[in-house]
Amino acid sequence: MSTATDQLRPEPDEVDLRQASLPPVARLATLTLALVVAGGIWMAAHYDHHATLVPAVVLAVAGGVVLVANAVLLSRIPAFAWDVFFRVFGWALLAYLVIAGILEYVFIFDHTPSRQLALFSVMLALFAVNVPMLLAFSVARYQPVPD
Amino acid sequence: MTDTVVTDTVVTDTVSTAEVAPPDSVAPPDSRESPPDARGGPPPPLEFSIVPVRGLPIVAILLIGLIVAIGTNNLWALDFFHVGGGGLWTSIDLFLGLIIGPILGRLSIPARVEFTVRFMPKMLLIMPTLVAMTLGAGFQLARHVGNLDASYPHHGWLVASYIIVGVMAVIALGLLEPANLAVLFELKKPRPNGERIGRLMKIFVYTAGITGVMQIATIFIMTFLASR
Numbered sequence: 001m002s003t004a005t006d007q008l009r010p011e012p013d014e015v016d017l018r019q020a021s022l023p024p025v026a027r028l029a030t031l032t033l034a035l036v037v038a039g040g041i042w043m044a045a046h047y048d049h050h051a052t053l054v055p056a057v058v059l060a061v062a063g064g065v066v067l068v069a070n071a072v073l074l075s076r077i078p079a080f081a082w083d084v085f086f087r088v089f090g091w092a093l094l095a096y097l098v099i100a101g102i103l104e105y106v107f108i109f110d111h112t113p114s115r116q117l118a119l120f121s122v123m124l125a126l127f128a129v130n131v132p133m134l135l136a137f138s139v140a141r142y143q144p145v146p147d
Numbered sequence: 148m149t150d151t152v153v154t155d156t157v158v159t160d161t162v163s164t165a166e167v168a169p170p171d172s173v174a175p176p177d178s179r180e181s182p183p184d185a186r187g188g189p190p191p192p193l194e195f196s197i198v199p200v201r202g203l204p205i206v207a208i209l210l211i212g213l214i215v216a217i218g219t220n221n222l223w224a225l226d227f228f229h230v231g232g233g234g235l236w237t238s239i240d241l242f243l244g245l246i247i248g249p250i251l252g253r254l255s256i257p258a259r260v261e262f263t264v265r266f267m268p269k270m271l272l273i274m275p276t277l278v279a280m281t282l283g284a285g286f287q288l289a290r291h292v293g294n295l296d297a298s299y300p301h302h303g304w305l306v307a308s309y310i311i312v313g314v315m316a317v318i319a320l321g322l323l324e325p326a327n328l329a330v331l332f333e334l335k336k337p338r339p340n341g342e343r344i345g346r347l348m349k350i351f352v353y354t355a356g357i358t359g360v361m362q363i364a365t366i367f368i369m370t371f372l373a374s375r
Contacts, residue, residue, distance in 0.1 A: 044306075047290070088328065102283055105214065135328055138325030
């Protein structure tokens with residue numbers, strides 16, 4: 001019997017060769033994630049305090065800038081498995097909107113002060129878009145490009 | 148850097164095991180009843196569900212339970228979701244990274260594929276659910292019992308746990324989950340790339356092990372705080 005696993009390719013193929021030409025989307029998305037998480041840690045550490053929000057704002061803005069730059073880089077890839085990318089992105093976005101929604105619910109339920117809530121919401125929005133983009137890119141980069 | 152190290156160590160391993168794999172042992176779990184490929188056509192792709200649909204109602208029940216626990220501020224329910232979720236998260240990470248990972252590394256590629264096809268879709272549902280349970284209930288629990296206040300004497304320890312969890316989140320979402328998904332989509336191809344699957348599986352197993360070890364630090368802090 002011949003099956004798909006019989007014919008596993010042990011050697012690099014054309015998809016591997018294409019990897020070098022792709023922009024560093026995964027690394028930039030991980031950087032965005034790290035910036036947002038760092039901002040979230042700062043906010044959580046000063047949750048009930050009257051500490052300055054400036055470091056968290058700077059981290060959120062930096063995360064947003066990297067995310068936008070990453071999206072631009074991604075959109076400029078000439079040949080890519082966009083159908084797979086958007087299929088994964090859509091489902092992952094749905095899942096991460098649910099997770100972000102639960103966290104937003106916690107903050108609203110706890111009567112988080114408006115300035116902190118706004119900043120938390122921005123960070124959750126960045127998180128909910130960035131992670132699906134990272135997941136979708138990580139899958140689509142290894143898919144064959146349609147003719 | 149992690150990617151490079153993993154890639155360097157796995158290429159030789161996966162190629163050599165592919166060469167010695169017995170051909171009769173490679174039937175994937177869901178294709179054993181397929182008709183033989185007597186006409187010499189292309190092999191059928193593996194048939195499996197990337198997201199195990201039957202597990203979605205369980206995930207929904209757990210998330211609804213989490214929302215109710217937060218909404219009612221029920222101390223037992225918050226403890227249940229935080230301790231139960233965190234314990235399972237830690238155990239699975241450690242077991243995967245330190246027990247399953249080394250075993251998986253010594254299997255032939257077909258055996259790895261067979262394991263992966265059955266295992267990885269379940270992880271796609273289990274891990275994000277456990278993370279949401281642990282962190283959501285944990286934050287609310289800390290707020291409810293007053294641990295988030297500046298006056299809490301061990302506030303510094305709590306912040307240390309935030310940092311550890313933050314690093315784990317970046318590793319899990321930046322490396323582990325993308326590798327998990329990429330493996331599943333690779334296995335859906337008519338001719339999956341064994342070298343690529345081996346490389347991605349190593350990233351998955353290594354990062355699970357790293358986060359598992361970091362979880363031990365979290366357990367130290369959490370048990371310390373709970374005993375004060």
